[in-house]
Amino acid sequence: MESPFISHIMFTLGPVPISFAVVITWGIMLALVSVAWLSCRHFRTFPAGWQAAIELLIITIDGQIAEVIQHNSKRFLPLIGTLFIFIALANLMDLVPGLSAPTAVFETPAALAMIAYFSVHYAGVSSQGLWGYLKSYMKPSIIMLPFTLLSQITRTFSMMVRLFGNMMSGQFLIGILLVFVGLFVPIPLMALHVLISLLQAYIFAILATVFIAAAMADQS
Amino acid sequence: MDIEYISIIAAALTVSAGALGPALSEGYAVARAMDAIARQPEAAGPLARTLFVGLAMIETTAIYCLVVALLLLYANPFIT
Numbered sequence: 001m002e003s004p005f006i007s008h009i010m011f012t013l014g015p016v017p018i019s020f021a022v023v024i025t026w027g028i029m030l031a032l033v034s035v036a037w038l039s040c041r042h043f044r045t046f047p048a049g050w051q052a053a054i055e056l057l058i059i060t061i062d063g064q065i066a067e068v069i070q071h072n073s074k075r076f077l078p079l080i081g082t083l084f085i086f087i088a089l090a091n092l093m094d095l096v097p098g099l100s101a102p103t104a105v106f107e108t109p110a111a112l113a114m115i116a117y118f119s120v121h122y123a124g125v126s127s128q129g130l131w132g133y134l135k136s137y138m139k140p141s142i143i144m145l146p147f148t149l150l151s152q153i154t155r156t157f158s159m160m161v162r163l164f165g166n167m168m169s170g171q172f173l174i175g176i177l178l179v180f181v182g183l184f185v186p187i188p189l190m191a192l193h194v195l196i197s198l199l200q201a202y203i204f205a206i207l208a209t210v211f212i213a214a215a216m217a218d219q220s
Numbered sequence: 221m222d223i224e225y226i227s228i229i230a231a232a233l234t235v236s237a238g239a240l241g242p243a244l245s246e247g248y249a250v251a252r253a254m255d256a257i258a259r260q261p262e263a264a265g266p267l268a269r270t271l272f273v274g275l276a277m278i279e280t281t282a283i284y285c286l287v288v289a290l291l292l293l294y295a296n297p298f299i300t
Contacts, residue, residue, distance in 0.1 A: 005295050162279065162283050207276065
């Protein structure tokens with residue numbers, strides 16, 4: 001079995017090597033943008049069919065965010081909603097023959113965790129001001145400063161490792177079973193893997209929401 | 221004993237320890253959440269969300285153990 005830490009380079013764009021996972025994420029982005037653009041062209045006041053499905057999805061995500069971020073939660077709907085839908089689709093790419101989940105290699109979860117990391121700081125600075133946000137790091141007393149700084153790094157790292165580890169271990173497990181016992185035995189595990197994929201997308205999005213809410217907390 | 225064999229045994233021990241602790245603690249957390257939902261079924265939504273976030277936090281240690289085991293197996297710095 002090959003190492004999960006190696007990513008396959010497909011081609012190089014000038015000095016930048018482009019891996020297989022990056023090409024898949026481009027495909028997902030293209031599909032998401034074109035589906036969103038095509039379905040937003042003819043919106044009606046009384047939704048039916050496809051538009052109702054999309055509105056249901058967006059309203060559900062918005063309700064989940066509004067339960068965590070009490071005020072002005074609409075501001076983070078584009079970020080959190082895109083994170084959730086993108087990660088859910090990327091995790092489910094395992095089911096398409098010939099493709100593999102881009103979140104099962106290290107680079108995609110790392111990029112997503114960096115997005116979450118920077119948006120937490122952006123939310124904190126924009127809601128409390130720079131000085132107020134920096135002061136929130138030494139909130140109970142200044143002794144806590146190293147721990148709060150450390151927790152910023154470790155929780156971003158654990159977000160990345162959680163998504164990567166769950167996706168990669170699912171692929172690994174199915175691969176090992178396929179080698180040892182044959183064709184049809186891994187199917188229940190693949191069903192479980194679908195559940196885990198959607199759950200990890202939910203957890204990533206809800207953790208990003210909780211961290212953003214924590215960074216904005218002192219405003220209320 | 222070679223460093224390769226020690227690494228394989230260490231990886232197995234890492235994964236087993238990393239499965240044991242989080243399994244026990246997640247079972248405890250879910251049991252307590254079930255208690256709370258049985259007592260207050262109307263609070264099931266926030267309880268479930270908090271439970272999922274907590275389970276993700278607990279699971280982190282298991283995932284760390286998995287990554288350490290994979291590093292030992294595939295990217296071991298002591299095997300050249």
